[in-house]
Amino acid sequence: MNRIVLNPGKEQASLRFHPWIFSGAIKRIVNEQGVSVAVTDGEVVAVYDNKQQFLAIGQYHNNSIAVRIISFDEVAIDQNFWNKKISDAFTHRTNVGLTNNSSTNVYRLIHAEGDGLPGLIIDFYNGTAVVQSHSIGMHLAKSFIVEALKACYGKALNGVYDKSEDTLAKPIVAKYEVKNGLIWGETLTNEVTEHGHTFNVNWETGQKTGFFIDQRENRELLAQYAKGKSVLNTFCYSGGFSVYALKAGATLVHSVDSSAKAIELVNQNIALNFGANATIAHEAFAQDTFNFLSKATEKYDIIVLDPPAFAKHQDAKHQAVQGYKRLNGEALKYLKPGGLLFTFSCSQAVDKFTFNSTVLSAAIIAGRKVRVLHQLHQPVDHAYSIFHPEGEYLKGLVLQVD
Numbered sequence: 001m002n003r004i005v006l007n008p009g010k011e012q013a014s015l016r017f018h019p020w021i022f023s024g025a026i027k028r029i030v031n032e033q034g035v036s037v038a039v040t041d042g043e044v045v046a047v048y049d050n051k052q053q054f055l056a057i058g059q060y061h062n063n064s065i066a067v068r069i070i071s072f073d074e075v076a077i078d079q080n081f082w083n084k085k086i087s088d089a090f091t092h093r094t095n096v097g098l099t100n101n102s103s104t105n106v107y108r109l110i111h112a113e114g115d116g117l118p119g120l121i122i123d124f125y126n127g128t129a130v131v132q133s134h135s136i137g138m139h140l141a142k143s144f145i146v147e148a149l150k151a152c153y154g155k156a157l158n159g160v161y162d163k164s165e166d167t168l169a170k171p172i173v174a175k176y177e178v179k180n181g182l183i184w185g186e187t188l189t190n191e192v193t194e195h196g197h198t199f200n201v202n203w204e205t206g207q208k209t210g211f212f213i214d215q216r217e218n219r220e221l222l223a224q225y226a227k228g229k230s231v232l233n234t235f236c237y238s239g240g241f242s243v244y245a246l247k248a249g250a251t252l253v254h255s256v257d258s259s260a261k262a263i264e265l266v267n268q269n270i271a272l273n274f275g276a277n278a279t280i281a282h283e284a285f286a287q288d289t290f291n292f293l294s295k296a297t298e299k300y301d302i303i304v305l306d307p308p309a310f311a312k313h314q315d316a317k318h319q320a321v322q323g324y325k326r327l328n329g330e331a332l333k334y335l336k337p338g339g340l341l342f343t344f345s346c347s348q349a350v351d352k353f354t355f356n357s358t359v360l361s362a363a364i365i366a367g368r369k370v371r372v373l374h375q376l377h378q379p380v381d382h383a384y385s386i387f388h389p390e391g392e393y394l395k396g397l398v399l400q401v402d
């Protein structure tokens with residue numbers, strides 16, 4: 001295995017299990033005999049410190065993040081390695097009651113750095129594993145990954161769908177002719193159950209891997225408050241929060257998303273759960289949230305704000321904060337006295353302290369008395385490494401206004 005040798009002092013991050021090596025930390029790239037070599041993008045390499053001590057094994061890419069670490073132990077990266085990674089992740093989900101659960105058959109199996117596999121996402125949808133690679137290393141490891149999934153699940157796995165065309169860098173997509181599609185087996189169903197609610201998940205045309213699994217527990221919390229209440233679910237995508245609210249006995253739910261395709265999904269999911277002709281008080285609007293709020297003629301008991309990541313990068317943080325402030329400030333105006341705001345941010349670059357203080361500014365501007373009832377976060381199948389705090393991307397608050 002070729003070796004990445006780090007500059008003196010640059011081993012500290014690896015010694016505390018940070019999952020990346022930045023290009024600036026690299027002193028030399030050599031083979032096992034110490035002769036300088038060139039390594040190819042996606043190649044599995046060993047990382048050594050300047051005194052020839054082994055540090056880690058990772059996947060190389062000639063980029064700012066040059067190595068993504070997949071092992072801090074000196075082991076062979078063979079099929080057994082991948083089998084163990086996948087089965088360890090599966091065991092973690094089993095231990096928290098997700099893999100053999102009669103009311104939930106959708107969960108995240110691999111959450112990138114959180115499962116020691118940077119650049120890889122795998123979501124399990126009632127028999128279909130949707131694999132999303134964000135790095136060339138993971139793209140090239142895909143046949144190992146598929147075999148490991150088959151070994152782990154046995155008959156419980158019907159198919160593996162690769163959804164990496166939009167997440168891999170364009171030159172990689174072009175070079176390897178990456179296409180979204182089934183790479184093993186078949187799809188038996190697109191219907192999943194989450195806390196007993198049914199959703200149709202379209203991983204082919206849907207956003208991300210098809211469904212926002214990360215809001216599972218927060219939707220359940222909304223259900224606890226929704227009985228007899230009017231709910232506005234903005235940035236609703238396929239209507240997760242709306243279905244939970246209606247099932248819990250909300251008297252009125254308005255779902256808003258700027259994407260017409262998302263609104264189709266909401267209506268489909270409402271029909272799935274309540275029947276096509278059910279007389280439930282639900283209406284879906286293909287509209288921009290700000291636009292919808294500016295024309296709103298009524299106030300709600302509960303409003304959900306779950307916008308897409310306003311800041312995808314650190315340099316967009318300031319603008320994102322302004323966006324969250326404005327959005328939360330607007331929403332607070334449309335809550336009835338005693339009403340609840342479920343407000344979220346999934347921007348990695350906006351940490352929870354920044355988010356909390358942004359929402360505080362919005363409350364000051366709105367001039368309403370606000371209490372914090374809950375601090376929300378991503379669920380246990382989206383665990384993150386403490387050495388990679390950027391992995392804590394989803395944060396939220398439940399606020400109650402006077």
Ligand code: SAH
Pocket residue numbers: 207211212215234235236237238239240241256257258259262287288289290306307308
């Ligand atoms: N709450 C959802 C996930 C939200 S993802 C769930 O539980 O599944 C964010 C959604 O915001 C996307 O569906 C996207 O289409 C929508 N969106 C983006 N910008 C918007 C805007 N300005 N107004 C309304 N919806 C918007």
